[in-house]
Amino acid sequence: MPVTLSLLQFPLSQLQSLTLNGSSRPSLLRKPTAFSLTPRRTALPPIRAMKSMQGRVVCSTNDKTVSVEVTRLAPHPKYKRRVRKKKKFQAHDPDNQFKVGDYVQLEKSRPISKTKAFIAVPMPPRNVRKTPEAVPEDLGLPLESQKI
Template sequence: MLLTSQFKSLFLHGATAPFRLSAAAAPPPPTTVPVIKAMRTLQGKVVCATNDKTVAVEVTRLAPHPKYKRRVRKKKKYQAHDPLNQFQVGDVVQLEKGRPVSKNKTFWAVPVPARPSSPPQGLGIPLESELSQV
């Protein structure tokens, strides 16, 4: 298959061929890429709830000290959107990243999901103190 000078110039400048070579050479259909939710949620304590639909949440993290290499607590305050004004000072909330609501608000305050409480796990063998009571 000979290419004319017009097609050669197109290929040199990065254009693709205007024709399909064969069905076997077709690229496979694109697969769906899973969404990676890295660093889209934070957890902190509400320190200010006086503004309407906004809460200030303080997030604490541990980071190594640059000189002494010991882990120290670092705190940062984030403004979060609270559309129902449901959070009070002292509540623990989860911050989810979203589109910007205003200049400083890009997080939404969400209640922390409750952990399932499991009954205390024993060994399955009664203790001597339990046997003497029966």
């Protein structure tokens, strides 16, 4: 009787795969694991890495390639203070337009070569004073102090 009870637990498609000597495929005999029984969480968005960075060009001698130094602030592992960390990245510069000292934005792209996976994009210059726009002196309306 125990043989028939155990056979009733399998669906018909799995019963057909049983062989004559009583053995079956290993996938049918495995116990279900806790991992397979837990529902998947699909509501949370995937965590993505930073796609773009900003830095200063430190070397532009190579053809169509610039070396960009990116500085970031990160907490010190022991002292928990924020310290500056620098790293150099190779970036693609197809027009050779960037010189040493230019500030550029690095955007992630497909790998261009063994060391290049970023494209250098120009940024507006930093700390440049804007010239005030010319305000017309006579707006056509008299001021209250000029009214009598």
